[in-house]
Amino acid sequence: MEKITLSIPAISCEHCVMTIKRELEEIKGIKEVEGNATTKKITVQWDLPATVEKIKSTLKEINYPATD
Numbered sequence: 001m002e003k004i005t006l007s008i009p010a011i012s013c014e015h016c017v018m019t020i021k022r023e024l025e026e027i028k029g030i031k032e033v034e035g036n037a038t039t040k041k042i043t044v045q046w047d048l049p050a051t052v053e054k055i056k057s058t059l060k061e062i063n064y065p066a067t068d
């Protein structure tokens with residue numbers, strides 16, 4: 001299992017966090033997505049076939065790009 005915490009400045013409220021969770025959880029291999037609207041960070045845990053590249057490209061596609 002791999003794990004990363006990403007900063008997503010476009011998060012403005014809990015609704016954004018819910019949207020991100022819903023979209024990322026559709027990726028095969030994603031195990032858990034936690035988000036915080038105050039810190040504007042999400043923590044993702046995954047196994048293959050999910051990859052950090054896939055997670056970041058999905059975030060970009062839904063207009064919540066990660067800065068790191």
Ligand SMILES: [Cu+2]
Nearest residue numbers: 012013015016
């Ligand atoms: Cu929002």
